[in-house]
Amino acid sequence: MGVRAAPMSVRNAVSSAMAPRGRFLMTTLLVVIVLLQGVPFALQAASTDSDALLKFKQSIVDPKNALSSWGGSTTPCAVGSDKANWAGVKCAGETVWGLQLESMGLSGRINVDSLMGLSALRSFSVMNNQFDGPMPNIAKLGMLKSVYLSNNKFSGQIADNAFANMLSLKKLHLAGNGFTGGIPSSLTNLPKLIDLRLEGNQFTGTIPEFKQKDLQEFNVSSNDLDGLIPSSLVKMNSSSFSGNKALCGLPLNPCADAPPEPPGEKSSHLNIIIPVVVVFVVALIAGLITCILRHKRKSTSVEDPPVQSNLQKKSSFQEATDGRPGARSPENSSHGRRAENMKLSFVRDNREKFDLQDLLKASAEILGSGCFGSSYKAALLGGPAMVVKRFRQMNNVGREDFQEHMRRLGRLSHPNLLPLVAYYYRKEEKLLVYDYVESGSLAVYLHSNHTRDEPSLDWPTRLKIVKGITRGLSYLYNELPSLIAPHGHLKSSNVLLGDSFKPLLNDYALIPVLNLENARDLLLAYKSPEYLQQDRITKKTDVWSLGIIILEILTGKLPVSTPQHMQSNAEDGLAIWVRSTMEAGDSVLDKEMKTTASNENEINKLLRVALACCEPDVEKRPDIKEAMEQIEEVREKDGDDEFYSMRSTRAIVDEIGIQEKNDVTM
Structure with a gap:
């Protein structure tokens, strides 16, 4: 103009x-x-974001027409809100801060130059697509915090300085591609990097020394790496390095040969080593003579060497006893303070007592690594199987406050909570001991491939699970009134299924003892809309998590690709998808739920409750009491009043042991 x-x-x-x-x-x-x-x-x-995204769209192939909503008369972000009009777009204040284009069948090349027009872009994900070619030059997007390129067809070497200027980068996932060459050394100096996934590629050479002190997730398994694992990574889980035949050193097997010495230093080293060896041999001979003489003077009992437990062989769990590899058991040391330090602190009087040494002797296996550390299954001799969880980020409070909080959790008792049995305290790390649940988590039942022995979950079972989760969460609200988010990390992988599919909430009430920085990075409560928008969590934050998990149960869809791929507000994508799909008149329900005409209204009723719980505006979101009352009113099928007409929601609440408290502010 x-x-x-x-x-x-x-x-x-x-x-x-x-x-x-x-x-x-x-x-x-x-x-x-x-x-x-x-x-x-x-x-x-005003149209910069639109132009940048449309230019980006032109460079890719979209056979499924997944990006059909891009363009037209709409803008990427809705005016006056954080909602997106375009698929896969994440908005904040009418600007695009994230792209989550996952599992859309997209291919072609990534036009990074077009994305430079998105000044607020902080998260970029194209996981599980068909993109190929060399590593995109994402360094041009220097303000990115999260980059997810896993499970595509990228290939070739990555330049050593490819990430040199990405000082804000916290999470980088390149797994499941065809990258070759060495691991770029520029990754080792990124000050904020906490999550690096490089598994399933063809990287070669040695692993560089990573300088980050806060690196939490690291995986280079299934590559062609060799040499000694750097000292900065020895505390990572051994599975992070599996599939690299030539790698050695902790936490894997020791290296067969010491690294060769530089030619110029060999002679000087020999001048030192030879005298030391001579002195050692003389001392050894003298010691043997002394032992023989003492043996003749008095008879001594010969003890069998302590048997190394399966737990010590299969995992690094033993390091928890003294914080370093190769820790000696009490049989090989004095029975003083160290023996006392081996004791577990039990928080339940009705449980049979055992100590840390019993766990070390138990047959054990690694269950996996979560956000905070590793979990182990330990089958006690002649006793039950227990789960031991290691936590390294529990230094938010001192010993006394930590012990008091554990005792507080030990007093909790509800049919839908997995009870804490015992704990072990050390300054560097903590162990929490729970009962082992054979059936596994809700996430496994919802998202794994089912067999005849593991049928899919039908509607009555899913409704039962939803009600159990809600009752357990309501109990936490009432028993822990001082906690703003009494669970804090409610998701399907933290809901175990016991007998008859009874849900058991796990990993609850950990916010008070976790390091605040780690809690903000990892806990689901800090992915809520109110925290992202206003930098705070509220009494309704766990209600938002409840809404997300109900949507996951009804739709069978994950809020994000995997628990490890959590990114800012990614979980809200499921609620947005449900709303938009329902507005278009399409079904969002999991086909394996086997809905019928007799239960359709009740399912839709629960769906509406879930969407209300996911309301981004906290003021419009129901509190836990309101949400529970509405969920308890949902029935298995329409017109099924035989049970519900005889009892009110209040009666159900009383039956499961949840008492209202006047000092609880929802």
């Missing part, structure tokens, strides 16, 4: 005006012209 030239009479007046009044008129006219010329630029700035 151009600006018309000023009329001749005006130009003459301006050019002929020599007085101050004339200069004022000329200045005013120039200001008006500049303002008029600025209008097109303002409009252009």
Whole structure:
């Protein structure tokens, strides 16, 4: 849109005006012209995100038409809210901060230059697609915090300095591609990096020394790496390095040969080593002679060497006893303070007592690594199987406050909570001991491939699970009124299924003892809309998590690809998808739930409750009491009043042991 030239009479007046009044008129006219010329630029700035995304779309192949919502008369982000109009777009304040284009069948090349127009872009994910070619030059997007390129067809070497300028990068996932060459050394200096996934590629050479102190997730398994594992990574789980035949050192097997010495240093080292060896041999001979003489003087009992437990062989769990590999058991040391330190602190009086040494002797296996550490199954001799969880980020409070919080959790008792049995305290790390649940988690039942022995979950079972989760969460709200988010990390992988599919909440009430920085990075409560928008969590934050998990149960869809791929507000994508799909008149329900005409209304009723719990506006979201009352009113099928007509929701609440407390603020 151009600006018309000023009329001749005006130009003459301006050019002929020599007085101050004339200069004022000329200045005013120039200001008006500049303002008029600025209008097109303002409009252009408003459409920058749209232009950048449409240009990006042109460079990729979209056979499933997954990005059909891009373009037209809409903008990527809705006006006046954080909601997105375009698929896979994440918005904040009408600007695009994230792209989550996962599992869409997209292919082609990533046009990074087009994304440089997204000034607020902080998260970029194209996982589980068909993109190929070399590593995209994402360094041009220097403000990215999260990059997820896993499970595509990228290949070739990555330049050593590819990530040198990405000082804000916290999470990088490149797993399941065909990358070759060495691991870029520029990754080792990124100050904020906490999560690096490189497994399933063809990386070669040695692993560089990573300098980050807060690196939490690291995986280079199934590559072609060799050499000694750097000292900065020895505390990682051994599975992080599996599938690399030539790797050695902790936490894997020791290296067969010591690294060769530089030629110039060999002779000087020999001058030192030879005298030391001679002295050692002489001392050894003297010691043997002394032992023989003592043996003749008195008889001594010969003890069998302590048997190394399966737990010590299969995992690094033994390191918890003293914080370093190769820790000695009490049989090989004095029975003083160390024996006392081996004791577990039990929080339940009705449980048979055992100590840490019993766990070390138990047959054990690694169950996996979560956000905070590793979990182990330990089958006690002649006793039950227990789960031991190691936590390294539990230093938010001192010993006394930690012990008091554990005792507080030990007093909790509810049919839908997995009880804490015991704990072990050390400054560097903590162990929490729970009962082992054979059936596994809700996430496994919802998202794994089912067999005849593991049927899919039908509607009555899913409703039972939803009600159990809600009752357990309500109990936490009432028993832990001082906690803003009494669970804090409610998701399907933290819901175990016991006998008859009874749900058991796990990993609850950990916010008070976890390091605040780690809690903010990892706990689901800190992915809620209120925290992302207002930097706070509320009494309704766990209700938001409840809504997300109910949607997951009803739709059978994961909020994110895997628990390890949590990113800012990614979970909200499921609620957005459900709303948009329902508005389009399409079904969102999991086909394996086997819905019928007799239960359709009740399922939709629960679906509406879940969406209300996921409401981004905290003021519009129900509190836990309201949510529970609405969920308890949902029945297995329409018109099924035989049970519900005889009992009110209040009666159900009383039956499961949840008592209202006047000091609870929802």
